[in-house]
Amino acid sequence: QLQLQESGPGLVKPSETLSLTCTVSGGSISSGSYYWGWIRQPPGKGLEWIGSIYYSGSTYYNPSLKSRVTISVDTSKNQFSLKLSSVTAADTAVYYCARHFWWELLTYFDYWGQGTLVTVSS
């Protein structure tokens, strides 16, 4: 059974960079047909896609966050990571990593991590 687990600091200061890692177990991050994505959910609000990466390193970012986001992959560790720079209180959210099926116009997230709350505060 595929499992994803987020890890990283739960508290980040304003203007600093948020860094999270997602470790994938029970399957290879290098398997074809799947991207690996990050989605966030501010407290009490809805879901927002941040971006996704293919094992080859190809990335797609939400245009609303693109200037501040970097997603990378480490196939040797079966991990992918998120960096979000210049954070503000508006970036406080539960951050989820997920497996992202993406073939032409068909996209969906079929496996999710449990999520990790990141609070931006001094």
Next chain:
Amino acid sequence: QSVLTQPPSVSAAPGQKVTISCSGSSSNIGNNYVSWYQQLPGSAPQLLIYDNNERPSGIPDRFSGSKSGTSATLDITGLQTGDEADYYCGTWDSSLSAEVFGGGTKLTVL
């Protein structure tokens, strides 16, 4: 303000049927495939429906999806108290070049 519009809440009695709507446009639902997610309280979202009307293995056939034009619907029959959750629709938006979600619908089973 979400790109996809869902009712904030719906409710129905146990055993009844409920329909959750998701309205979009030609740049998203109208020309792309819709997925639905269930988020139980305190948990991560779970995929319920993909490709407009396909269910992943393990998802009961009480859950069904459909799409017509620029709107999609999620039907839940034989409601159970365990179905109380937030439900989100999602799809790709070709104009925004982004995966977008609805604002979510809170289902209460009275």
